[in-house]
Amino acid sequence: MKKILVTGGAGFIGSHLCERLLNEGNEVICLDNYFTGSKKNIAHLLKNPYFEIVRHDITMPYFIEVDEIYNLACPASPIHYQLNPIKTIKTSVMGAINMLGLAKRIKAKILQASTSEVYGDPLVHPQTEDYWGNCNPIGSRSCYDEGKRCAESLFMNYHQQNDVQIKIARIFNTYGPNMRPDDGRVVSNFIVQSLKGEDITIYGDGKQTRSFQYIDDLVEGLIRLMNTKGSFIGPINIGNPNEFTMLELAESIIKITGSKSKIAYHPLPEDDPMQRKPDINLAKKILDNWEPKIQLNEGLKNTIEYFKENTES
Numbered sequence: 448m449k450k451i452l453v454t455g456g457a458g459f460i461g462s463h464l465c466e467r468l469l470n471e472g473n474e475v476i477c478l479d480n481y482f483t484g485s486k487k488n489i490a491h492l493l494k495n496p497y498f499e500i501v502r503h504d505i506t507m508p509y510f511i512e513v514d515e516i517y518n519l520a521c522p523a524s525p526i527h528y529q530l531n532p533i534k535t536i537k538t539s540v541m542g543a544i545n546m547l548g549l550a551k552r553i554k555a556k557i558l559q560a561s562t563s564e565v566y567g568d569p570l571v572h573p574q575t576e577d578y579w580g581n582c583n584p585i586g587s588r589s590c591y592d593e594g595k596r597c598a599e600s601l602f603m604n605y606h607q608q609n610d611v612q613i614k615i616a617r618i619f620n621t622y623g624p625n626m627r628p629d630d631g632r633v634v635s636n637f638i639v640q641s642l643k644g645e646d647i648t649i650y651g652d653g654k655q656t657r658s659f660q661y662i663d664d665l666v667e668g669l670i671r672l673m674n675t676k677g678s679f680i681g682p683i684n685i686g687n688p689n690e691f692t693m694l695e696l697a698e699s700i701i702k703i704t705g706s707k708s709k710i711a712y713h714p715l716p717e718d719d720p721m722q723r724k725p726d727i728n729l730a731k732k733i734l735d736n737w738e739p740k741i742q743l744n745e746g747l748k749n750t751i752e753y754f755k756e757n758t759e760s
């Protein structure tokens with residue numbers, strides 16, 4: 448049995464990760480300040496005596512003895528991370544310093560939840576890990592993008608300078624149950640709007656693309672990455688390469704829900720990337736032939752079921 452700390456464990460991804468790690472027989476400590484996370488996501492895990500929750504903000508140091516740390520704490524939706532941009536940067540940068548300092552001291556392995564946003568509005572397509580990205584360092588997304596880029600740099604430096612065992616996952620757009628109805632990201636927005644029969648809000652002309660990964664595929668990838676034994680150090684893309692326009696996504700959700708919702712066009716937010724698709728060849732190689740198993744239609748059906756049960760119409 449390993450003792451594992453999951454920061455941001457009450458959030459969308461963190462709650463699924465905590466559940467899977469517990470099911471695999473580990474002891475799990477979920478740390479969260481509940482900025483975007485919710486106790487509802489993890490309440491069902493509390494009956495397990497090997498699960499513990501800690502209210503804490505990772506911008507402050509935290510001490511505990513564990514074998515592994517998954518560092519997920521950080522708001523991920525643009526509307527949430529832009530509410531308090533300074534806090535968002537502090538969470539990524541000071542949070543990384545605090546967690547890396549802890550990992551160094553207790554000799555724990557540590558995994559960083561980085562993001563495809565480090566590629567910004569990419570000029571290379573699909574994105575490979577050796578692409579340095581095209582980010583606006585002072586735009587409205589920079590608190591998130593640059594915070595995550597700095598965190599990657601810190602992870603590499605702690606490895607090179609202090610021999611900390613690090614893993615960096617560049618996570619591409621992920622969706623599934625436990626997303627908040629008011630999360631603001633595209634999949635949850637479109638599902639909630641469809642179920643309520645409201646207009647589907649497409650930002651821009653809807654021709655921008657994203658590649659959507661179902662949560663279970665991501666969790667499998669993160670755990671495999673944490674458990675890699677080889678000498679590879681560096682970021683690895685974890686995402687589903689099937690790429691869709693936002694219009695295609697809207698049409699799929701309307702079809703599955705049988706909704707009468709109409710499409711309504713809104714202005715495209717500043718610096719909104721036009722395309723995004725992971726190259727996952729490195730992930731396949733390093734993560735023992737890992738690849739996404741759940742494609743959009745199946746994943747959307749599961750997620751729509753969740754929202755039907757958890758959203759008032």
Ligand code: NAD
Pocket residue numbers: 454455456457458459460461478479480481482483484485503504505506518519520521522523524538542560561562563617618619620621622
């Ligand atoms: P989320 O907002 O649901 O979860 C983030 C969690 O971190 C929440 O529970 C929140 O309360 C907590 N948190 C935020 N600031 C904190 C702080 N200062 N101290 C302690 N806890 C704090 O988002 P998510 O989608 O579950 O994302 C989890 C991680 O994965 C984030 O680091 C995000 O950047 C990364 N990521 C997510 C996606 C995605 O598509 N969901 C894509 C790329 C990267």
Ligand code: UDP
Pocket residue numbers: 524525620631632633634636637648649650651655657693715716719720
């Ligand atoms: N988007 C949209 N309507 C919405 C929410 C988002 O058209 O109600 C668009 C958004 O402009 C972006 C894409 O969907 O082009 C993905 O947005 P999201 O916030 O989910 O993720 P990110 O931009 O961080 O990849």
